[in-house]
Amino acid sequence: MDANTIRERVALIEGKRESLVKLLEKPNLGTLRIDVNQALEEIDELIEEFKRTFPNSDHN
Numbered sequence: 001m002d003a004n005t006i007r008e009r010v011a012l013i014e015g016k017r018e019s020l021v022k023l024l025e026k027p028n029l030g031t032l033r034i035d036v037n038q039a040l041e042e043i044d045e046l047i048e049e050f051k052r053t054f055p056n057s058d059h060n
Helices: 003-025 030-051
Strands: none
Touching: 003 030
């Protein structure tokens, strides 16, 4: 997998992050809230690692 493909995929994931944030606003998530929070944490870690690996990336 080349750097451009990785950039594109991270950008897609980053774009979908907002959907999880909106999902957290739902009052009836129950125990699913734990999974959504975990997914957000993992996405944030992925994005930070990506930024450290590709510091000059202009994916935003």
